[in-house]
Amino acid sequence: MKANVAIVQAGGPTSVLNASLAGFLEAAASSSQYNQILGFCNGIEGLIKNRAMCLGGLDKAQLEALKNQPGAVLGSGRYPLTPEGLSTIRSNLQLREISQLVLVGGNGTMWAADQVAAACPDVQVVGIPKTVDNDLWGTDHSPGYLxxxxxxxxxxxxxxxxxxxxxxxxxxxxxxxxxxxxxxxxxxxxxxxxxxxxxxxxxxxxxxxxxxxxxxxxxxxxxxxxxxxxxxxxxxxxxxxxxxxxxxxxxxxxxxxxxxxxxxxxxxxxxxxxxxxxxxxxxxxxxxWSVCERDRQEAIFLGRQAVEVLGQGKSKVMLGLPTEAIDFVEGGKAQLAELKGIAGLERPVxxxxxxxxxxxxxxxxxxxxxxxxxxxxxxxxxxxxxxxxxxxxxxxx
CATH class of the missing domain: 3.40.50.460 (Phosphofructokinase domain)
Incomplete structure (x- = not known):
């Protein structure tokens, strides 16, 4: 049975945040495992207020444009997550029959992802790192930093x-x-x-x-x-x-x-x-004008890897970049960190x-x-x- 999957962008944007979204959408569109591919608007607020858009129909030109634009095309921002909000999110995901959820963001977003995963045990939850601050554990460095x-x-x-x-x-x-x-x-x-x-x-x-x-x-x-x-x-x-x-x-x-x-x-x-x-x-x-090309490619890579990790049935994890440089021609694997072990923590220099x-x-x-x-x-x-x-x-x- 095909699944419904949704993705969320949360927290401060980066120059390559949309590149991760594009990589995810490319991989999801070419996969045979999805019925609907949705994007919740304005981060956690969209999850709570059930504001979503269909992302399954983007063409190649639109996806390429996404890879090269800063900001967060779905809308991002900061929004408090309360027990009541978690209950509402659970109801909204059930209403839309969403069984897989991807959250792209920094340490606050990974904390939220861990909370959502605990409140929605029937939903696979995966995090993709994103922060210019580079303060996330579980990854060699974060997309957006370079x-x-x-x-x-x-x-x-x-x-x-x-x-x-x-x-x-x-x-x-x-x-x-x-x-x-x-x-x-x-x-x-x-x-x-x-x-x-x-x-x-x-x-x-x-x-x-x-x-x-x-x-x-x-x-x-x-x-x-x-x-x-x-x-x-x-x-x-x-x-x-x-x-x-x-x-x-x-x-x-x-x-x-x-x-x-x-x-x-x-x-x-x-x-x-x-x-x-x-x-x-x-x-x-x-x-x-100062985007690092490796940063962009790493962001795209993690977006694609999210689809693969979900297909393997994994949940409650954040994808991370390995210490060794990724060969984008031959391919590579993201490292995985449990959300509970990194949620809300800051990594100093x-x-x-x-x-x-x-x-x-x-x-x-x-x-x-x-x-x-x-x-x-x-x-x-x-x-x-x-x-x-x-x-x-x-x-x-």
Missing amino acids: SAAKFIGEAVRSLALDLWAMRNFERVRVVEVMGRNVGWLAAAASLAQISLPDYPPIHYYLPEHSFDLESFFTKVNEHLNNYPCMLVVVSEGIRSAAGNPIAEFEIGGSKVPGGAAQMLSSELRNRGIPSRSEVLGILQRANT DPCYLTESGIDPSFTTWLQNKMGEPLADANSARQVWELAAEQFVNKMG
């Missing part, structure tokens, strides 16, 4: 060259990146440092290390005694030793991290140091990748290997930097 990392590397490199040009006017530039409570995205800015040999050291502040304002000022003064300008990269989620966010704001009734760069830049100006803040913002997860003063070179090497491609215009940026810095490197310009 593209965001590439964007950050290119953006910070450009900001570094711009700062160098304006060093007699602006001494310190503080750049804020996403990442919530972990520093994988901030660490990705190290791609900029290696692409500009001998550029003044870029300083990194990640949530994995507590932040102290006075120590920060000391570091700034030490740096400016040796270099004409200073570039600082801060994660939005940096916290004090007491665990308090350095900066946050409210949106939709919830407090979210953000504003650290503006706060630090203001404090520097109050101390007489010319400073400017830059927030890379939503483009980190929504750009189309591995301690081996962090040093007291910044990012260990082994991290940047790891990231470059995972990306499998250089930053855009890497050679020309290096040549321009060498020309600009010829008379000034390691000197006060």
Whole structure:
């Protein structure tokens, strides 16, 4: 008997979230095991309010377009999941005779998937990882991260060259990146440092290390005694030793991290140091021009693998990327992690990748290997930097 299957996109989108959906739909359409292929709209809210659309009729051109567009075509967002909501979801799935459910998202979504699986024992539930924050356990890295990392590397490199040009006017530039409570995205800015040999050291502040304002000022003064300008990269989620966010704001009734760069830049100006803040913002997860092709292919791969795993009768698992690179020509297998073991947990940057003063070179090497491609215009940026810095490197310009 053919099954009805549904897929949900939840949480913050990425540049390759729709690629996982496209991979899933391609595999599901070519399978003989499905009667209906549905997509619930706007994440968990759609599951609760029973808002769904038929996805079985998309043609090849539409699927190819999906692979190359950011956002979440089904609609995503955040929505509270309560016991009453779980009961409603169970009724909605029964009403539509859905026996297989796929949820694409981050650690919050995997927590929701685990809850739905427990509330709906007759439904196979499978998770596909997705997060630019890269804070999911159970996978070597998460789809969405590599593209965001590439964007950050290119953006910070450009900001570094711009700062160098304006060093007699602006001494310190503080750049804020996403990442919530972990520093994988901030660490990705190290791609900029290696692409500009001998550029003044870029300083990194990640949530994995507590932040102290006075120590920060000391570091700034030490740096400016040796270099004409200073570039600082801060994660939005940096916290004090007491665990308090350095900066946050409210949106939709919830407090979210953000504003650290503006706060630090203001404090520097109050101390007489010319400073400017830059927030890379939503483009980190929504750009189309810095998408890492391996990231896109991995997202498609996991979408296809979800159909295979469901066909094997598996449930209550999240698919993950193995440590070894996948051969997309010969094919490969996703690794599986039990939802209960990863649901709601956050994976910090591995301690081996962090040093007291910044990012260990082994991290940047790891990231470059995972990306499998250089930053855009890497050679020309290096040549321009060498020309600009010829008379000034390691000197006060």
